Amino acid sequence: MPKITFLAPDGTAQTVDARVGDSAMQTALAHGVDGITAECGGAMACATCHAYVAEDWMERVGPATGIEADMLEFAACEVTPASRLSCQIQISEELDGLVLRLPETQI
Template sequence: MPRITFIAADGAETVVDAGEGDSLMQVARAHNVDGILAECGGEMMCSTCHVYVEGDWLDRTGPADEDERDMLDFAPCEITDASRLSCQVKITDDMDGLVVRLPERQV
């Protein structure tokens, strides 16, 4: 099971084992990771599950596509090249060790 680290805006780390096939958002929610709202349930409609993919991991997750970027533009915190909507990141085996940071707020 891929191990994933979420780093909150205040630096607090949560390390969890992800189920393969889940989205990063589903993993965060199933493990009670604070700071991801996901109000639309993963349909890429609300832009409240924003994360920053740490370092080279962006090579594995890939960047946001055009639609996702359009939605991210409305998120309240800074958008960078590492920004993703976590509902659009599907967990695969080669993401073991993935680290993502959470923004200060989602709304």
């Protein structure tokens, strides 16, 4: 089972088990990770699941493109090349060890 670490803005790390096929957003909600709001439930219509992919994972996860990149313009915090909507990151075995940083706020 892949593990994902969510890093809060204060540096607190929460490492949780993720199910292959779930999104990183679903994984966060299932484990009560603070900092992912996900108002639209994963429909790519809210940008309240914004997260920053840790630098050494960016190549494997890939950048936001298309509608996801457009939606990120509505994110409450600064958008960087590491920004993704966590509802669009699908968990696979290859993402075991993924680290996602959470923004200061989602709204």
